[in-house]
Amino acid sequence: MTETRAYHHGDLRRALLAAALEAIGEVGPAALSLRDLARRAGVSHAAPAHHFGDKAGLLTALAAQGFDLLAQKLIDADDVLEAGVAYVDFAVTHRAYFEVMFRPEFYRADDAELIAARERSGAALRSGVATLPTGGAPGDTDRDALAAWSIAHGFATLWLAGALPERVGDNPRKAAREVLRRLAT
Amino acid sequence: MTETRAYHHGDLRRALLAAALEAIGEVGPAALSLRDLARRAGVSHAAPAHHFGDKAGLLTALAAQGFDLLAQKLIDADDVLEAGVAYVDFAVTHRAYFEVMFRPEFYRADDAELIAARERSGAALRSGVATLPTGGAPGDTDRDALAAWSIAHGFATLWLAGALPERVGDNPRKAAREVLRRLAT
DNA sequence: AGGAGCATCTTGTCAATGACAAGATAGGAT
DNA sequence: ATCCTATCTTGTCATTGACAAGATGCTCCT
Numbered sequence: 001m002t003e004t005r006a007y008h009h010g011d012l013r014r015a016l017l018a019a020a021l022e023a024i025g026e027v028g029p030a031a032l033s034l035r036d037l038a039r040r041a042g043v044s045h046a047a048p049a050h051h052f053g054d055k056a057g058l059l060t061a062l063a064a065q066g067f068d069l070l071a072q073k074l075i076d077a078d079d080v081l082e083a084g085v086a087y088v089d090f091a092v093t094h095r096a097y098f099e100v101m102f103r104p105e106f107y108r109a110d111d112a113e114l115i116a117a118r119e120r121s122g123a124a125l126r127s128g129v130a131t132l133p134t135g136g137a138p139g140d141t142d143r144d145a146l147a148a149w150s151i152a153h154g155f156a157t158l159w160l161a162g163a164l165p166e167r168v169g170d171n172p173r174k175a176a177r178e179v180l181r182r183l184a185t
Numbered sequence: 186m187t188e189t190r191a192y193h194h195g196d197l198r199r200a201l202l203a204a205a206l207e208a209i210g211e212v213g214p215a216a217l218s219l220r221d222l223a224r225r226a227g228v229s230h231a232a233p234a235h236h237f238g239d240k241a242g243l244l245t246a247l248a249a250q251g252f253d254l255l256a257q258k259l260i261d262a263d264d265v266l267e268a269g270v271a272y273v274d275f276a277v278t279h280r281a282y283f284e285v286m287f288r289p290e291f292y293r294a295d296d297a298e299l300i301a302a303r304e305r306s307g308a309a310l311r312s313g314v315a316t317l318p319t320g321g322a323p324g325d326t327d328r329d330a331l332a333a334w335s336i337a338h339g340f341a342t343l344w345l346a347g348a349l350p351e352r353v354g355d356n357p358r359k360a361a362r363e364v365l366r367r368l369a370t
Numbered sequence: 371a372g373g374a375g376c377a378t379c380t381t382g383t384c385a386a387t388g389a390c391a392a393g394a395t396a397g398g399a400t
Numbered sequence: 401a402t403c404c405t406a407t408c409t410t411g412t413c414a415t416t417g418a419c420a421a422g423a424t425g426c427t428c429c430t
Binding site: 239 | 415416417418428
């Protein structure tokens with residue numbers, strides 16, 4: 001959709017999204033400034049508004065991209081444990097995406113593309129958990145998926161918030177794997 | 186500390202913190218406006234700056250209060266499972282506190298009072314996990330605590346983000362208990 | 371009692387920002 | 401060639417955070 005080609009300035013839409021990722025990495029999604037993005041892209045201060053309407057529009061596009069990226073990472077994982085590790089790895093590696101994705105107050109949660117992308121992530125997660133031989137009652141899969149999602153998401157957000165003690169180390173994949181193992185038993 | 190008594194206007198510091206909780210509940214911590222708080226309290230636009238310096242100062246005070254509140258809730262819990270439920274319940278009930286506490290980019294993470302309060306929360310959490318008869322190797326307590334913290338924190342943040350499917354229901358305590366049970370086995 | 375000193379709060383101001391409106395520019399369609 | 405429309409610019413306004421300087425009133429000391 002919105003096939004942006006090089007018009008006056010170039011592929012501005014894409015350039016703005018890239019600049020946004022960079023800026024969010026530096027100052028966080030809350031302090032993101034459209035005018036700063038315009039400066040980074042070398043265009044006037046009102047140019048971003050044309051492509052995204054407002055700040056929420058831009059972050060909506062970013063969040064949708066992020067959910068698609070995450071879905072792919074989850075699909076590529078070999079098993080549930082590795083999917084959890086991939087989830088944490090995504091959060092740390094693509095911090096800017098992750099920080100936007102789970103802050104619906106920053107974007108339009110009713111956007112069609114965003115909802116579709118988020119659903120792809122959810123499906124990837126559930127399909128991984130469904131392969132588990134838990135042998136529990138039917139319907140347990142939902143709760144297992146929720147538990148797996150919760151522990152991976154919790155570890156990722158605590159890591160990003162810098163809330164974890166130093167003793168956890170500096171290797172998120174390794175630390176995440178040890179913690180996630182507590183669930184699978 | 187900072188025993189604020191009724192001077193010119195009243196207990197302004199306390200009034201501003203209360204107004205901040207209200208405002209954050211309405212628009213989130215990012216969109217919080219010091220001038221709006223001043224209007225709510227019926228004072229001039231620069232009055233908040235005197236008590237808290239800047240927005241980060243105010244949110245630092247809020248976060249510290251929040252960590253103390255949370256620590257008390259965790260201490261009051263009967264066992265680890267109920268501590269996890271209390272954690273989620275705190276996040277949902279005191280959403281404004283919770284949303285500030287884990288966003289260090291909004292406050293001063295090096296504040297002494299805040300660090301002390303956060304440490305009280307952490308100690309309450311670990312002491313609960315330490316009573317578990319896991320029988321694992323020594324040092325497992327740390328990882329158990331981290332896993333418990335992660336799953337409770339993850340469920341809470343996903344709940345607050347509105348990311349959970351409707352099927353989870355509208356009772357956070359009940360839903361959290363079912364999910365947290367997956368960990369204790 | 372009375373004044374000094376200080377915490378508290380106000381008024382005024384500035385740069386930055388988001389949002390909007392109106393105009394300029396250029397590529398493509400007819 | 402001319403119109404048309406998407407793209408981008410210029411200009412503007414209200415809001416905000418931060419700072420500076422001044423006004424107000426409590427408190428304490430003598």
